[in-house]
Amino acid sequence: MDKQSQAEFLLEAMPYIEKYQNKILVIKYGGNAMLGDEFKLSVMRDLSILRTVGIKVVLVHGGGPEISQTMKRMGIEPKFIRGLRYTDEETAEVVRMVLAGKVNKSLVNMLDSFGARAVGLSGIDANMLLCAKESEELGFVGKIRRADPQLILDCLDKGYFPVVSSVGYDEEGNIYNVNADTAASALAGALKAESLILMTDIKGLMADKDDENSLMKKVYVSDIPSLIRDGVISGGMIPKVNCCKDAIRNGVKRVFITDGRVKHSILLELLSDEGLGTMFVKGD
Numbered sequence: 001m002d003k004q005s006q007a008e009f010l011l012e013a014m015p016y017i018e019k020y021q022n023k024i025l026v027i028k029y030g031g032n033a034m035l036g037d038e039f040k041l042s043v044m045r046d047l048s049i050l051r052t053v054g055i056k057v058v059l060v061h062g063g064g065p066e067i068s069q070t071m072k073r074m075g076i077e078p079k080f081i082r083g084l085r086y087t088d089e090e091t092a093e094v095v096r097m098v099l100a101g102k103v104n105k106s107l108v109n110m111l112d113s114f115g116a117r118a119v120g121l122s123g124i125d126a127n128m129l130l131c132a133k134e135s136e137e138l139g140f141v142g143k144i145r146r147a148d149p150q151l152i153l154d155c156l157d158k159g160y161f162p163v164v165s166s167v168g169y170d171e172e173g174n175i176y177n178v179n180a181d182t183a184a185s186a187l188a189g190a191l192k193a194e195s196l197i198l199m200t201d202i203k204g205l206m207a208d209k210d211d212e213n214s215l216m217k218k219v220y221v222s223d224i225p226s227l228i229r230d231g232v233i234s235g236g237m238i239p240k241v242n243c244c245k246d247a248i249r250n251g252v253k254r255v256f257i258t259d260g261r262v263k264h265s266i267l268l269e270l271l272s273d274e275g276l277g278t279m280f281v282k283g284d
Helices: 003-020 037-052 064-073 089-113 150-157 180-191 221-229 237-249 265-270
Strands: 024-029 056-061 118-122 129-133 142-147 161-165 167-169 175-177 195-200 218-220 254-259 278-281
Touching: 003 265, 024 037, 024 180, 037 056, 037 089, 037 161, 037 265, 056 089, 056 150, 056 180, 064 089, 089 118, 089 161, 089 167, 089 175, 118 150, 129 175, 129 180, 142 180, 150 161, 150 180, 180 195, 180 237, 195 237, 195 265, 218 221, 221 237, 237 254, 237 278, 254 265
Parallel strands: 024 056, 024 195, 056 161, 118 161, 129 167, 195 254, 218 278
Antiparallel strands: 129 142, 167 175, 254 278
16 A cells, blocks of 8 residues: 555545444454464454554454364364264363463464453353253254353453453353354344454355355345345355344344455455445345
């Protein structure tokens, strides 16, 4: 960017910065969007910038590749059923160790290096994500029964940046592996967030999945059932889009699916007229 372009972007961004000031923004970050450490640092820098301009940012993360790598180093072979990780008690402990420990504290450390005053949390803390089994077949894969955002709100009120790992619990003390999209959607709804951004490894929702030039910039949640029937939304996009729908139905004003592989994708999505991925909104 030359100086002129930087100035123009800043002028374009100002109305959006004013709109989001003192509002809650939930970011889901994980999976294949979590590239190398250099790219993670770039994402964390962007999030710290949003916090600096007065936006209350909450980061919810997963870390599937790190879980698989750790399991293999421990001599445990990862097992997947229809694309979902089978989670027995031993795997659930690995999930807690990797997500609430290694990945969470790494992101907290990066954010703190930019002055963000980040604090690492998990869905177990303060009864944040109460779960039940999604199915017996999958083991301890969590279906969220209740999301309690009070600890996050307390952190935001004290000026901290909450970083939440997608691990849940049940009333018997069992640990659950929770899909990060699901966790972010539930927490965004409970927080009545202004927006939720799901960072992923695709550009967004395509009218034609084989044509990246067919990006759908705006989708009304009332159109989702017909888009599924027509095959526009299919496969792994169905649960992701349903998370978008659930968040909107629970009070989130806008949900974005955006390409986390693009540098500064969050800033481009939130603070520009054009946006980057697909925006989901309530209405007809």
